[in-house]
Amino acid sequence: MRFFIFLTLLVFVVGVQTASAQALDISSGGLPTITGSVNGSVTGTANVTGDLVVTINFGEVSPLNTNSVVKVLVPIALRSNQPYQVSVSMSGLTNANSEALQASDVGFGVQNPRLLGGAGQICNQSSHIIRSPFNNDPALSATISGSGRVSYPSTLASLSGPTVILSGPELSKNNSSKRQQSDGWIFDAVFALTPQFFVSGVSSATLIFTISPGPNVPC
Amino acid sequence: MPRLTKPLLLTILLVSAVTCVGQSTTGTVSMSATVSKFVEINSGGAVTLTGNSGGGVTTDGVANSPLAVSINLGELGPSNTNSFVTAQVPLRLRSNAAYVLSMTATVTSSGTTSNRIGAADVGFGLGTITRSGSGVNPSGTDTNATSGDPTLAANGSVNATTGRYEFTAVRSNLSAFSSATTALSGPFIMNAVPRSNVNGLSVPAFFAIKPQFFENGTTTISVTFTVTAP
Numbered sequence: 001m002r003f004f005i006f007l008t009l010l011v012f013v014v015g016v017q018t019a020s021a022q023a024l025d026i027s028s029g030g031l032p033t034i035t036g037s038v039n040g041s042v043t044g045t046a047n048v049t050g051d052l053v054v055t056i057n058f059g060e061v062s063p064l065n066t067n068s069v070v071k072v073l074v075p076i077a078l079r080s081n082q083p084y085q086v087s088v089s090m091s092g093l094t095n096a097n098s099e100a101l102q103a104s105d106v107g108f109g110v111q112n113p114r115l116l117g118g119a120g121q122i123c124n125q126s127s128h129i130i131r132s133p134f135n136n137d138p139a140l141s142a143t144i145s146g147s148g149r150v151s152y153p154s155t156l157a158s159l160s161g162p163t164v165i166l167s168g169p170e171l172s173k174n175n176s177s178k179r180q181q182s183d184g185w186i187f188d189a190v191f192a193l194t195p196q197f198f199v200s201g202v203s204s205a206t207l208i209f210t211i212s213p214g215p216n217v218p219c
Numbered sequence: 220m221p222r223l224t225k226p227l228l229l230t231i232l233l234v235s236a237v238t239c240v241g242q243s244t245t246g247t248v249s250m251s252a253t254v255s256k257f258v259e260i261n262s263g264g265a266v267t268l269t270g271n272s273g274g275g276v277t278t279d280g281v282a283n284s285p286l287a288v289s290i291n292l293g294e295l296g297p298s299n300t301n302s303f304v305t306a307q308v309p310l311r312l313r314s315n316a317a318y319v320l321s322m323t324a325t326v327t328s329s330g331t332t333s334n335r336i337g338a339a340d341v342g343f344g345l346g347t348i349t350r351s352g353s354g355v356n357p358s359g360t361d362t363n364a365t366s367g368d369p370t371l372a373a374n375g376s377v378n379a380t381t382g383r384y385e386f387t388a389v390r391s392n393l394s395a396f397s398s399a400t401t402a403l404s405g406p407f408i409m410n411a412v413p414r415s416n417v418n419g420l421s422v423p424a425f426f427a428i429k430p431q432f433f434e435n436g437t438t439t440i441s442v443t444f445t446v447t448a449p
């Protein structure tokens with residue numbers, strides 16, 4: 001009997017942990033796309049129940065690429081049964097030569113929050129907020145700075161440690177323990193890189209998107 | 220009862236574990252980009268032709284367009300009483316890496332004697348090098364391997380023995396460029412700016428011929444500039 005009680009408590013604990021795990025979730029929001037590239041590519045899954053694992057190769061970004069901009073759009077799906085926030089942290093892209101590709105040369109914005117199917121939660125008391133300065137499509141908002149270099153309203157250099165880019169109320173109607181095709185929201189992470197006379201070389205960076213409990217806003 | 224509960228619990232644990240695998244609070248976006256060395260040469264603008272008798276610029280240069288200039292130098296015999304017939308061709312170079320501008324020239328004449336116009340009779344040199352404008356790297360030293368304007372007194376004179384005018388300075392005539400030969404080199408030209416930026420390194424290329432008692436006939440001079448990033 002004592003053993004049975006112990007087992008019952010263990011099952012309860014496991015149940016709580018499972019519920020906690022399903023409270024916040026980030027995954028692929030669909031197939032990422034790339035335009036304007038030369039020898040570039042982007043890989044990811046079209047399955048919205050797949051993990052968010054995307055590899056972007058911007059390709060050639062010297063003037064050999066005569067396109068005005070290389071643009072990558074990465075749909076990201078979010079699920080939660082509580083208020084949430086999404087933060088991004090970056091590693092890499094630390095070229096010492098200021099004329100080489102810098103984090104500030106990669107435009108980064110967040111666009112187009114939208115329902116992921118009928119089980120996505122619509123809250124009337126709070127909205128999903130794209131944090132400043134990330135609410136822009138960098139490919140459409142690039143300008144030429146005084147030095148002649150292309151600049152964007154927000155870039156990878158805008159990420160200072162884990163930086164919150166998005167927050168809002170709960171995202172999912174149900175409390176399913178599994179990712180489903182239609183139980184959250186999607187937003188687009190947009191990256192833009194204008195080919196320029198950068199110093200030659202290969203550059204790389206890694207972004208980690210994290211969903212966590214956000215400001216306690218009502219639904 | 221415990222006998223039944225154990226398998227049940229194990230099943231629940233297993234199901235829970237499988238469920239958790241399907242969800243995540245983090246996602247990863249990895250990115251990379253490549254910048255290759257890039258160099259280009261274009262026209263720096265309109266050609267200036269002076270001292271000519273007849274002739275003219277057949278195909279002029281257009282700034283920041285591909286360099287494809289055609290010039291008729293006109294009469295080069297003694298009936299042209301000017302000191303020199305000179306063509307000044309503006310060049311514009313751009314690069315994201317150290318560059319080398321080389322040149323190859325061929326001179327063919329319908330004449331059959333040593334008095335025909337030859338490569339050594341065509342003076343050549345690069346003029347003042349200018350790095351200016353937004354987006355241009357102003358630092359660094361460009362090395363001009365030529366002697367500059369070939370019509371300068373220091374760059375040529377009449378041969379006291381033969382009486383023929385000669386361009387005598389280092390790489391001051393086209394005979395020095397019968398094969399690809401460096402004319403100019405230097406550090407990277409452009410800062411990180413897009414190709415739509417029209418600025419760059421500007422340098423005039425001078426071609427000069429002194430009218431003399433050359434053997435009559437027609438002469439064709441062909442010059443090819445090539446810029447590379449070694």
